[in-house]
Amino acid sequence: MEEYQYVVLKKELFNDFIVRLAGIKKLIAPIAKGYNNFAYEEVRSGEQIALKYIPTILPAKKYFMPRNETLLEFSTGKKSNVEAFIEYESLTLFGLHTCDIAGIQCLNMALSERPKDYNYLARKNFITIIGLECNEYCDEFASCHLVNASFPSGGYDLLFTDAGEYFIVHINTESGEEIVNITEIFNKAESLHLNELTKIRENKRKVFSNEVPIERRHIPELFDRSFRSNVWKEIGERCLSCGNCTNVCPTCYCFDIRDELELDMKHGRRYRVWDSCQLEPFAKVAGGFNFRKERFVRQRHRYYRKFRYPVDKFSRFFCTGCGRCTRTCMANISLKETLNQLVKESEDRVWKRWL
Amino acid sequence: MKKPKIAFFDFACCEGCQLQVANMGEGVLDVLAAFDVVEWREVMSEKWDKKYDVAIIEGSITDNHAVKRIKKIRKKTDILLAYGSCATIGGVNGMKNNFELDDIRKYVYGESYKFFPTEITKAVHQVVKVDYFVNGCPVYIPEFVTVLKAVLQGIPYYVPDYAVCVECKLNENVCMYAKGITCLGPLTRAGCNSWCINNGNICYGCRGMVSNPNEKSAQDILAKYNIPIELIMNKMNMYNKCREIV
Structure with missing residues (x-):
């Protein structure tokens, strides 16, 4: 844990941050749909976002592999013509839990295998991922600890951890750093923040344990x-x-x-x-x-x-x-x-x- | 390529499915560019007494006149397309099959019921061979267009043989059962892009049941939600009574 890899965002600035973030490119975040259902949808302000949510109806894969995706356009007849297509959109996904980030990591592995899925791989380069750490279980159906997905282990550009009055934010990639620079709303992390993060993680180790009695x-x-x-x-x-x-x-x-x-x-x-x-x-x-x-x-x-x-x-x-x-x-x-x-x-x- | 001649016919139905085509908007121009419509009582006066390439049949078969007429149409057409719930699964007309035929005739025609012979309601494929099915009440126009394309290419169209839940989940609707509302999506064939649920309604089962429903489990689930099986059977029979005809 190095201080320069971390920044801090005060909670009262969260909405400003989201508005600025939505100004960079199309922003997707979890929103409430009622009946304890949530979905990733486009947002423009912080109030729209459900910060406390259980996993959305569909996971974030819907942005990485659209459910109906054009691969080719062609014309028939004597002058037949075939044109390969890659549909993509520049997106920021905010608020992904570590389970959903792990999901993207799995897809990255499976779809990088030969024959490579170029449509997927091209599209993913245009998507920025901002994670949101879970400090406790979302509900009794989760089994993230069993599969080693309850703690962050990469796969994101920025990761937000809720520390009460503020978020501690881990900068994991250059595009993550870019967001920090462009939005100009974060403060430098100090050792007290990092100590707080250590405390949160220690507490998490008590909260999360194997959900099924097997190693x-x-x-x-x-x-x-x-x-x-x-x-x-x-x-x-x-x-x-x-x-x-x-x-x-x-x-x-x-x-x-x-x-x-x-x-x-x-x-x-x-x-x-x-x-x-x-x-x-x-x-x-x-x-x-x-x-x-x-x-x-x-x-x-x-x-x-x-x-x-x-x-x-x-x-x-x-x-x-x-x-x-x-x-x-x-x-x-x-x-x-x-x-x-x-x-x-x-x-x-x-x-x-x-x- | 010569444009295939196409004709619309209606049997026992509300003709609402044909209205869906008439209401297509600009899309109807593409259909008219690809087909030569020779008969369509709902929108034109012309009749056609020669052969046609494609006959689109709306409505179910409910008396002996209809049986004779549909057989005649079948002889005159290369391709027969059953169109809408009434034609594909019997639809709401099938509710007649809940009663004795004489009782239902007396109820409708009173004393002179004997002058009005009737038969149990049947879907079109229960009387003549059907080449394409376009399910739904009313039909879902994007699916209808897909079927027309299959007709033009001379390839079969397979109605999805899985539950409406598949499409509904992909549309990220909140499950009706989570809202405490009974919905026939889990037993009904997809293909409509969960049209009704997307618009806040439930699934009424208008596209017919999947070919291999897990009935035992479905009953257990209904028990879990305290839904009496009779209620579901009633809901199911609103459109699907004709499935009992072997």
């Missing part, structure tokens, strides 16, 4: 043992296959690509839309065969895509513990509960072997 490093092994578990069957019986869990997941990036012609049949565009492995037609192939026809197979696949497969590929979980999938599930399929059941079942098996 992080044992999770891949747990999943190796659990592929044939009855837990999946039970979840499958409850699942409505509405796809909510994947659509709201900050690390789900599956998509479908479609071509659409204009009515004149001369021009058209190729676009991509979000898709979900939970939907009935997702794994349906030519001839009508569906290689993930049963709901439990689809749900199991989702969990392995979060806790097992990415560990081999990217050495990290693709769950950020935000709790969105649990909150949004009408059938009450809970991520924490599923992991708890797997742990319990696995322990029972170990005991049985001994007895």
Whole structure:
């Protein structure tokens, strides 16, 4: 912790800061939608922002991979022509919790793999991320500590930590520093501020603890043992296959690509839309065969895509513990509960072997 | 390429879906540029007694005259497009199937009911082969245009076989169940971009049910929200009674 990496913003100047920030480029922040629902939307002033919020309906990925994105425009006929497209917008995202920042980090890894997703990678260069640290749990559905996302670990340009009367702000990148310079509203951090930050973090270590009784490093092994578990069957019986869990997941990036012609049949565009492995037609192939026809197979696949497969590929979980999938599930399929059941079942098996 | 000849026909319906096309605004010019409209009672006087390439059918089939007429149209057209809830799933006319046919005739026509033969309400595909389905009450115009493009290209159009919740979630609507309101989105086929919920209304199930709904779980969820199953069945049957016809 070096003093020069930190600045301080007084709370009474927060609104001024947001107004200035919105003057630099389009500003996105969490707003309240009622019924304890929140969403990232464009804001112009500080009062619009919900500083205390539970994870938004959709995560910030909607700005990194729009749900309907043009990839190509083409014309048919003798002089057919194809033009590749990258749609982007210059944005500042304010108020991302560490779980959502972790989500972007996951997407960065997955979409930088070859073949690279140039549309995503180009777009992300135009997005500035300002994080907002959680000093306590948002609600009982979060499991951010289990997946190592409860404390900040990079992935942002600036990070705000609420210290009561003021925010302590960590400057992590050059574009973060630029914002500090342009807005001219921050004060230099002094050692008392940094001591306060240390105190906040120490307190957080007491507040946050593993939400599921298992050590992080044992999770891949747990999943190796659990592929044939009855837990999946039970979840499958409850699942409505509405796809909510994947659509709201900050690390789900599956998509479908479609071509659409204009009515004149001369021009058209190729676009991509979000898709979900939970939907009935997702794994349906030519001839009508569906290689993930049963709901439990689809749900199991989702969990392995979060806790097992990415560990081999990217050495990290693709769950950020935000709790969105649990909150949004009408059938009450809970991520924490599923992991708890797997742990319990696995322990029972170990005991049985001994007895 | 010669413009395909297209004709609109209505059976038991309110003709509101055709009105959606008439109300398209500038978009209708693109449709007229791509198709040659030869018959459309709601907006023009001309009739066409020869063959057509595409017949757009609004309305459900509710008596023997309609059966004969739809079979005749089927013979005269290459492509038949069922259009709107009444045509695609039977729609509100299906509520007739809740009653004995004689009872319903007496209720409507009184003593002279015998002069008015009727049949159970059917969706168009329950009588003749249908090539394209445009669901909804009324149809969602962007989807209708997509289907017309598929017709022009000679490729199939697949109505999304997943719940309205998918599109609703992507539109970041607050879930109706979170507001304590019953909504048929979880069981109803998507494709309308959650049109009703975006505008503060609930989903009435006008696009028909997904092909493989998880009925047991749906019942458990209703129990969780203290919603009687009869209420949901009533709501569902408002549009979907004809699904019971095998």
